[in-house]
Amino acid sequence: MSAHALLGASGAHKWLHCTPSARLEETLPDSTSEYAQEGSLAHEIGELKLRKAFTDPMGPRTFTNRLKKLQSNPLYQDEMLRHTDTYLDYVSSVVHGYKTLPYVAVEKKLDYSAYAPEGFGTGDCIIIGGSIMHVIDLKYGKGVPVSAFENPQMMLYALGALLEYSILYGLEQIVMVIVQPRLDSISEFVMSVNDLMYWATNTVMGAAEKAWKGEGEFVPGEHCRFCRANALCRARADFNVSLEEFGYQKPPLLTNEEVGQILEKAQDLAKWAKDLEAYALSETLKGVEISGWKAVAGRGSRKFIDIDEAFKFLVSKGYAEALLYKREPLSAPAIEELLGKNIYKELLIDTEKVEKTPGKPTLVPASDPREEFKQYDLAELFKNELGGKEIE
Numbered sequence: 001m002s003a004h005a006l007l008g009a010s011g012a013h014k015w016l017h018c019t020p021s022a023r024l025e026e027t028l029p030d031s032t033s034e035y036a037q038e039g040s041l042a043h044e045i046g047e048l049k050l051r052k053a054f055t056d057p058m059g060p061r062t063f064t065n066r067l068k069k070l071q072s073n074p075l076y077q078d079e080m081l082r083h084t085d086t087y088l089d090y091v092s093s094v095v096h097g098y099k100t101l102p103y104v105a106v107e108k109k110l111d112y113s114a115y116a117p118e119g120f121g122t123g124d125c126i127i128i129g130g131s132i133m134h135v136i137d138l139k140y141g142k143g144v145p146v147s148a149f150e151n152p153q154m155m156l157y158a159l160g161a162l163l164e165y166s167i168l169y170g171l172e173q174i175v176m177v178i179v180q181p182r183l184d185s186i187s188e189f190v191m192s193v194n195d196l197m198y199w200a201t202n203t204v205m206g207a208a209e210k211a212w213k214g215e216g217e218f219v220p221g222e223h224c225r226f227c228r229a230n231a232l233c234r235a236r237a238d239f240n241v242s243l244e245e246f247g248y249q250k251p252p253l254l255t256n257e258e259v260g261q262i263l264e265k266a267q268d269l270a271k272w273a274k275d276l277e278a279y280a281l282s283e284t285l286k287g288v289e290i291s292g293w294k295a296v297a298g299r300g301s302r303k304f305i306d307i308d309e310a311f312k313f314l315v316s317k318g319y320a321e322a323l324l325y326k327r328e329p330l331s332a333p334a335i336e337e338l339l340g341k342n343i344y345k346e347l348l349i350d351t352e353k354v355e356k357t358p359g360k361p362t363l364v365p366a367s368d369p370r371e372e373f374k375q376y377d378l379a380e381l382f383k384n385e386l387g388g389k390e391i392e
């Protein structure tokens with residue numbers, strides 16, 4: 001097995017919706033971002049903590065030595081300790097929620113190749129107690145909140161775990177959990193074993209067979225975001241360029257229905273333009289010509305060669321030191337980051353030193369899980385913006 005399976009769980013949202021994408025991606029270079037490497041490091045710290053707590057008891061010296069080794073990575077940040085503690089706390093709450101100690105596995109290779117050729121993935125943590133299995137995934141990213149609801153990556157992990165453990169345990173229910181500590185999010189989705197097996201047989205098998213052979217239709221959508229072909233894919237380009245069709249429609253003013261449809265398309269259009277821009281820049285920097293475009297130096301920045309020396313010099317020229325520094329209070333979210341969630345709550349929320357006001361209304365697709373903005377939210381917002389005065 002290679003480190004990345006063609007039909008891996010992490011890419012399932014692509015190959016289940018757009019079956020030829022897996023083979024197309026194979027023809028394109030892969031790249032690992034610094035964010036991904038940072039995520040891997042946080043995973044390793046989380047794994048070490050879970051192993052110490054549940055599967056590989058180790059003395060404090062061994063634990064500290066292993067942790068120190070991970071902390072020597074240039075990508076290490078102190079906040080990783082706090083965020084992996086949130087993950088550990090969640091796993092501990094599940095484990096200790098059982099009357100007798102459940103089975104726990106950490107970083108478990110999960111094989112679902114019976115349903116998708118060479119399909120496998122790695123589950124961060126599996127807990128089995130009675131007829132319930134928890135499949136828990138730590139996501140260190142903070143760009144996009146990831147929901148566990150009908151999440152195909154989680155469902156494939158669950159399928160692999162089910163195939164591994166169903167002989168030993170009488171499993172009936174699976175709880176899939178995504179812990180995303182930097183977004184303060186723990187998303188859970190419960191599914192019966194029967195429903196999962198129905199999905200595996202009726203959705204996964206057919207799509208996996210097509211994906212393995214590189215067959216089926218290219219289907220653009222949300223999933224394009226993480227596809228290696230996302231800049232050059234013709235199906236995505238055709239989908240976005242077809243926005244023009246609205247220009248030929250009559251009557252001269254768009255209907256609200258058309259506005260909704262165009263906005264839906266425009267969302268991907270903007271992302272696609274960014275992907276194309278990134279692709280074109282990297283090509284021009286390699287010396288490849290992109291018709292009508294070239295790379296230039298961006299706006300530069302100015303910085304002191306030695307700030308202490310420069311400031312000392314300014315003071316010697318008669319400028320008061322107080323003029324050279326600015327003292328600014330940290331924002332509430334920055335203080336929360338500094339204190340940690342629990343202390344922040346205890347010291348500032350519970351003592352009513354922080355108030356939460358709704359943000360400005362923003363347009364999102366109807367599928368967005370957030371609650372719809374109500375008229376009274378709007379009134380409250382205006383009241384705040386008008387310095388507490390009621391609006392008529």
Ligand code: SF4
Nearest residue numbers: 018021220224227233
């Ligand atoms: S960019 Fe989208 S449509 Fe094109 S291959 Fe990738 S997932 Fe499919």
